[in-house]
Amino acid sequence: MLNAEINSNVLKDLVEIVGTIVDEVKINLTEDGLSLKAVDPAHVAMVDLDLDKDAFESYEANETEIGLNLKKVEQFLKLAGAGDVVRMEHDEEDNRLVMEVNNITQKMALLDTAGMTDPNVPSLDLPLNLKVKGKHVLNGVKASENISDHISITANPDGFEILSEEDEDMVRLSLGEDDLEELSANEEVRSLFALDYFSNMIKCVSKETTLDIELGADYPIKIEFSFAEDNGNVRYLLAPRIEST
Secondary structure (H helix, E strand, O other): OEEEEEEHHHHHHHHHHHHOOOOEEEEEEEOOEEEEEEEOOOOOEEEEEEEEHHHOOEEEEOOEEEEEEHHHHHHHHOOOOOOOEEEEEEEOOOOEEEEEEOOEEEEEEOEOOOOOOOOOOOOOOOOEEEEEEHHHHHHHHHHHOOOOOEEEEEEEOOEEEEEEEEOOEEEEEEEEHHHOOEEEOOOOEEEEEEHHHHHHHHOOOOOOOEEEEEEOOOOOEEEEEEEOOOOEEEEEEEOOEOOOO
16 A cells, blocks of 8 residues: 655656666555665666655555556656655555646556565675765766766775776866765775766766765775655665776
């Protein structure tokens, strides 16, 4: 059972955050909120998201799971203006999600969740942790997009660097310890990542969002941040590209 109302901005953020990884997702509902875990088809990226019931205007649910086509939800949300309230109800008899906004009602068929398992989130003990404002990383990624299809990320006790280079072209974002919100590092680490995946993961964050990044040498990068006025939490994992020797 689900009967809820939510600000369209929050729902749009959720769809964008998850939609960078998958088009279809299983959402786990409890009386305290919702959660989901999903891996992209290439098994390169993972998203792990929680949204507390306090993020909703009103929320009532029993423990259950529903399968959503995010593209359908995204299309429906184009009917909602900024700040509009979207009403959602689970029609259990017909297994449909009923959504209402601005006097428009849409009933969409839910996906069969029988084959949609929750992926295991790997337990990573990464040696470096830093916190950085989204504006810095967004600028670094934007500059890199004109250079190459991959980026290297390096961090050490003195700071953080995003580097993109191809042939004779190069662009570098360098942030010293004073430019970061927090830095905990005892060694230098470096990993290479596909730029399109990395860019998609951070394009939904605001300039003032604080990104909590964990990094290791040739290990997946973990990017964590809050949304929905800190009532939602997102964890992305992105596998590295291993450089050929």
